Amino acid sequence: xxxxxxxxxxxxxxxxxxxxIVFFMWAEFKIAGRVVDRYGPxxxxxxxxxxxxVADIVKFLNKEDIVPAQADKLxxxxxxxxxxxxxxxxxxxxxxxxxxxxxxxxxxxxxxIALSSFTFVSLIMGGWASSNKxxxxxxxxxxxxxxxxxxxxxxAIAGVVMLSATLNxxxxxxxxxxxxxxxxxxxxLVFMVAMQAELQRSPFDLAVAESELVAGFSVEYSGMRFxxxxxxxxxxxxxxxxxxxxxFLGGWRGPFLPGVVWFFIKFYAIFIFLAFSRVSIPRVRxxxxxxxxxxxxxxxxxxxxxxTSILIVTVPDYKLPLAVCGFVILVFSLIFMRRALK
Amino acid sequence: MSGQMVAFFIIGFFLLSGALYxxxxxxxxxxxxxxxxxxxxxxxxxxxxxxxxxxAMQVLIYAGAMTTMVIxxxxxxxxxxxxxxxxxxxxxQQKGLAFLTAAGFLAxxxxxxxxxxxVPLEGVAKSTGSVSHMGGIIFSAYVLPFELIxxxxxxxxxxxxxxxxxxx
Amino acid sequence: xxxxxxxxxxVAAFAIVGGLFGGLLLxxxxxxxxxxxxxxxxxxxxxxxxxxxxxxxxxxxxxxxxALLFLIFDVEIAFLYPWATVFRRFGVTSLVEMFLFIFVxxxxxxxxxxxxxxxxx
Numbered sequence: 001x002x003x004x005x006x007x008x009x010x011x012x013x014x015x016x017x018x019x020x021i022v023f024f025m026w027a028e029f030k031i032a033g034r035v036v037d038r039y040g041p042x043x044x045x046x047x048x049x050x051x052x053x054v055a056d057i058v059k060f061l062n063k064e065d066i067v068p069a070q071a072d073k074l075x076x077x078x079x080x081x082x083x084x085x086x087x088x089x090x091x092x093x094x095x096x097x098x099x100x101x102x103x104x105x106x107x108x109x110x111x112x113i114a115l116s117s118f119t120f121v122s123l124i125m126g127g128w129a130s131s132n133k134x135x136x137x138x139x140x141x142x143x144x145x146x147x148x149x150x151x152x153x154x155x156a157i158a159g160v161v162m163l164s165a166t167l168n169x170x171x172x173x174x175x176x177x178x179x180x181x182x183x184x185x186x187x188x189l190v191f192m193v194a195m196q197a198e199l200q201r202s203p204f205d206l207a208v209a210e211s212e213l214v215a216g217f218s219v220e221y222s223g224m225r226f227x228x229x230x231x232x233x234x235x236x237x238x239x240x241x242x243x244x245x246x247x248f249l250g251g252w253r254g255p256f257l258p259g260v261v262w263f264f265i266k267f268y269a270i271f272i273f274l275a276f277s278r279v280s281i282p283r284v285r286x287x288x289x290x291x292x293x294x295x296x297x298x299x300x301x302x303x304x305x306x307x308t309s310i311l312i313v314t315v316p317d318y319k320l321p322l323a324v325c326g327f328v329i330l331v332f333s334l335i336f337m338r339r340a341l342k
Numbered sequence: 343m344s345g346q347m348v349a350f351f352i353i354g355f356f357l358l359s360g361a362l363y364x365x366x367x368x369x370x371x372x373x374x375x376x377x378x379x380x381x382x383x384x385x386x387x388x389x390x391x392x393x394x395x396x397x398a399m400q401v402l403i404y405a406g407a408m409t410t411m412v413i414x415x416x417x418x419x420x421x422x423x424x425x426x427x428x429x430x431x432x433x434x435q436q437k438g439l440a441f442l443t444a445a446g447f448l449a450x451x452x453x454x455x456x457x458x459x460x461v462p463l464e465g466v467a468k469s470t471g472s473v474s475h476m477g478g479i480i481f482s483a484y485v486l487p488f489e490l491i492x493x494x495x496x497x498x499x500x501x502x503x504x505x506x507x508x509x510x
Numbered sequence: 511x512x513x514x515x516x517x518x519x520x521v522a523a524f525a526i527v528g529g530l531f532g533g534l535l536l537x538x539x540x541x542x543x544x545x546x547x548x549x550x551x552x553x554x555x556x557x558x559x560x561x562x563x564x565x566x567x568x569x570x571x572x573x574x575x576x577a578l579l580f581l582i583f584d585v586e587i588a589f590l591y592p593w594a595t596v597f598r599r600f601g602v603t604s605l606v607e608m609f610l611f612i613f614v615x616x617x618x619x620x621x622x623x624x625x626x627x628x629x630x631x
Contacts, residue, residue, distance in 0.1 A: 006523030014531055061542045075375060081532050082378070088528030092521050102524075103517040106472055107394050110591055114398040117406025121378050124413055128371060140573050143410055147580040154587040161594040167473055224539035228532055287629070290576075294628050298583070298619075302612060305590070309597060313605055346515065389518050399588045407584045411577040417570040477592030481604045488589070489607070492614040495582045499618040502578050503627050506571040 009102055013091050017238055024234075024271060025053035031275045063223030068131055071220065075129035080221075080228035083122030086115040087235035094242045095170045097252045097259035108169035109157050109247070112239055113150075116198065119236065120146050126229065127217035139217035141286065145206060148293035149197035155301030156191035159184050160247045162308050173251030181248040183319060185326045186304045186333055188248045190297050192273075195240045197293065199233060201274060203281040204289065241270045284341065291340045300333045350390055357383040374412050381405040393471040575627050579619070586615050 026041070029052060033040025041049025067076060093108040095101035105111055120143045127139020161167055163183060164175035172180075181188045197204040218229050245251060245266045252259030284292070307325050311318045360380035364373045381404040388397035480488055589611070597604045622628055 006520045007527050009520070010524045010527035011531070014527065061539045062544075064544050064546065065539070072371075075372070078375075081529060084532050085525050085528040088531075089521055089524045092517075092524050103520045105394070105517055105521075107398050110395070110398050110402075110473075114402040114406070117402050118378075120406055120410045121375070121413075124410065125375060140414075144573055144576050147407075147410065147576060151580065151583045151587065154584070155590075158587065158590045158594050161591060162597070165474075165595050165598060167591065167595065223543060224536050228535065231532075231535075290628065294579075294619075295623070302616065305612070306609070309605055309608070312598065313602055386522075392514065394514075394518075395592065402588060403581070403584055407577070407581040411574070411581055414570065414574040414577045418574055473592050474595045477594075477596035478599070480589070480592060481596065481600055481607055485607055489610060489614075491585070491589075492611045495585060496614050496618045499578065499582055499615075500621060502575060503622050503625055506575055506627070507625060 010088070010091075013102070014088060017091070017235060020238070021231075021234055022053045025056070026050055027272070028275045028278070029053075031272065032279045035276070035279045057227070060224055060227040065223050065225065066220075068220050070131040072129045072131065075125050076220075079122055079125035079129055080225055080232065082125060083119050083232035084228055084235070086118040087232050087239060090115050090235070090239035093169055094239065095173065095246065095251065096263050098170060098174070100260060101170060104168060104170050107167050109161060109167050109172070109243070112243055113154055113157065116236060116239070117150065119198075119232070122229075122232070123217050126221065130217070130220035132220055135217050135219045138219070141206065142200065142217055145200070145204065145289060145293075146198060148290060149194045149204075149297070152190045152293065152297035152301045153194040153198060155298070155305060156184075156187040156194065157243075157247060159187040159301070159304045159308050162305070162312065169246050169251075173246055173253065176250045176253060178319065179248065179250040179253075183322050183326065184248065184304065184308070185323070185330045186300055187326075188244075189330060189333060190301050190304070191244060191248065193292070193297060195244065196274065196277065197289070199237050199240065201237075202278040203283050205283065206286060206289065237271075237274075241267055241274070244270050288341050292337065296333065296336050296340050300329070300336075303329055346390060350387070353383050353386045353390070357387070370416060371413075374409060374416065377412065378405050378409045381408070391471070395471060395473045395476055575622070579622065582615060582618065586612065 026049070030040040030048065039048075041052040043049055044055045045051030067073065090112045092102045093105045093111050095104065123139045123142050123146070127135045127137075127142075130136070160172060160180050163180060164172045166172065166175075196202075200206075218226055221229065245263060249266045249270075251266075252263045254262035254265075257265075304326070307329065308322060311322050311325065315321055357380060360376050360383060364376050364380065367373050367376070382401060385397040385400040385405065388394075388400055590608070593604065593608050597608065
């Protein structure tokens with residue numbers, strides 16, 4: 001039994017996340033509809049179209065699997081898995097309460113960052129194996145976008161690690177008597193922007209929404225293979241949103257309700273923020289994307305590291321000066337971001 | 343034969359066959375993608391050695407960044423209408439000499455490894471692989487190599503900027 | 511087996527289950543879907559435009575430079591994590607060491623910026 005327990009836990013967690021997909025996708029459709037004064041799905045399942053995501057999954061099952069004649073069959077088959085499997089592995093370290101964690105790895109935060117570096121190669125494999133010049137170019141551009149935003153993500157997390165002196169995710173939550181979003185406001189901003197760019201969600205979904213590149217790297221993928229790419233992206237969303245809650249919003253800490261409930265309240269709050277951001281902000285141009293990543297977020301992340309480290313070492317009671325300086329630099333970063341997006 | 347040894351032999355088998363595939367395949371892009379897998383198995387070996395931080399660093403830098411960089415660098419060398427060009431083989435006239443050199447390196451490595459006195463891992467390595475221990479020794483005993491790394495990286499960066507600007 | 515090895519046994523188990531689950535999804539889809547082969551479906555999707563004619567190498571140098579920049583700063587971030595866990599112990603000394611490291615790489619970034627390498631993708 002002890003040998004099989006990890007496998008059963010893995011299966012259970014995957015099914016839990018899949019059940020959440022149904023709710024998330026429905027919520028996203030409804031929010032996207034209501035923001036533009038429409039209803040969203042209303043038909044499938046009678047009550048406000050709650051079965052719409054299930055209908056989408058059934059649609060994916062029914063599509064014919066067309067593999068291009070010149071495609072490299074082996075790499076074509078493996079590419080979605082290279083994106084999917086590392087994201088499933090990320091589920092091991094996420095703590096939902098102090099005791100509700102699969103395994104408490106000592107390198108928790110760094111583990112998730114390291115695993116998300118597999119997505120670069122997964123995109124390029126998919127684009128190359130399709131034997132299609134346009135999907136290859138789309139894959140390269142998407143990989144370039146992912147590379148550019150992995151760095152600010154790492155810097156934002158490093159800022160939080162400096163506050164809690166450990167990479168262990170349970171330790172980081174246990175250390176947050178005041179939420180880290182107060183002490184690291186720029187870190188939070190950088191993390192949220194970089195998270196949306198890493199997940200290729202709007203406003204950063206250049207690779208899959210450009211009219212001349214159609215669906216980018218996955219244009220030749222149909223049916224369930226395409227759905228596997230999307231599933232990998234969704235598990236990545238789960239991992240990064242959980243990371244945002246744990247690192248910046250105090251994880252499971254909260255006054256009256258049990259820890260798990262607080263965790264999921266904050267988790268869904270982050271997700272609703274992402275859904276709103278998707279429908280409110282127009283898609284960025286490629287040069288705006290690169291400018292934002294390299295010339296605004298990377299210096300902002302480095303400035304955060306400088307300020308945080310100087311204040312922690314020199315001032316014994318660093319919390320208030322840190323919050324004030326962080327807020328000042330946050331305002332400057334927002335001004336620079338506005339200029340970069342012109 | 344403990345579980346650790348079994349895992350080591352399995353990982354070692356996949357690692358060696360992956361590396362063998364990289365040097366013997368005729369398709370460059372397959373070699374690059376197998377490079378990704380091989381680096382991940384090297385990270386698994388690090389984990390078996392209780393060095394979890396170095397394993398994560400291996401995955402992040404080698405399996406992630408290095409593979410994409412090799413792919414982009416391969417594109418630079420194929421200036422004719424490219425995606426089909428990347429499927430063709432690279433064949434080398436000097437296979438015999440390369441084999442002899444590799445065999446020589448292997449001999450040196452085996453010589454060094456068998457003369458060394460190895461300590462059992464259980465007592466020593468459990469705490470030395472952790473992140474805080476690594477940080478402790480990097481910033482006290484090994485500061486100079488650490489600073490030299492930054493100079494090396496700067497040299498690489500400046501070199502690439504200069505080279506690519508000349509071609510414009 | 512101590513707790514450390516059990517941790518990574520769990521990680522390996524999750525990887526295996528992830529792979530098997532993906533395979534399961536694809537197998538289930540294979541049962542349900544139609545399979546009508548036709549010649550047009552197997553051609554690559556090109557929207558009827560001309561193929562690439564030169565100008566390829568100018569694009570590729572840009573990607574390579576970004577990949578190298580990413581690699582360099584990735585190494586920096588990888589070194590930032592152990593420093594972040596121990597810098598309180600060593601006081602101002604470790605601050606100076608790390609700032610020197612970051613400063614050298616920042617000089618490289620500013621050089622690339624000024625030389626116009628970071629311009630659009």
